[in-house]
Amino acid sequence: MYSINELVKKTGIPASTLRYYEQVGILPEVKRNVNGRREYNEKVLEWLELVVALKETGMTIEEIKSYTELILQGDDTLDVRRDFLTEHKKNVENTLAKQQYQLEKIIRKIAVYDVLLYKKRESSGDLLT
Incomplete structure (x- = not known):
């Protein structure tokens, strides 16, 4: 388990952004300890790595939120999620x-x-410089 400060150090994502991601539903599985402090597990860390990749390749927060909502709906959305990422991949390839x-x-x-x-x-005879 990681505290918010540890996660900031590991990911470089500011604490305010992590809290925002939680607020808008991009980080839906953040647990709290007995003192009410956020605790992040490896699964959240892996998810954040994907969120960063999506964001840095041009996906909007709203699109990431939509993708997150599809994941939360379960395996019935596997084909939709795959199509969603395939479309994003095409956009990234076009941009590149x-x-x-x-x-x-x-x-x-x-x-x-x-x-x-x-x-x-x-022409100035200055080839050695």
Whole structure:
């Protein structure tokens, strides 16, 4: 079991965000100890790792909440959950492809500058610097 501070250290997610996730239903299985303090188990830690992956790949909090609700409905939603993640995967792949295309433009522009700088140094006789 982890305290909220331990979970913050393990995940890098601020305590306020963890409390928010619990409030909106993204962290539905947070237990409390006898003193009323939150206790997080390995299952919650694993779930948070997926939440971070979903969020960092562009899924909104509302979409993550919807996905969480599907999970809570049980195995009857396995196909819907799979479709949900498959659609998100396609969106991420499209985004990555667009970014890769743009990155290649930037790389080509840097190569142009490298050639121009080389020519400038060559013409000034300053090739050793």
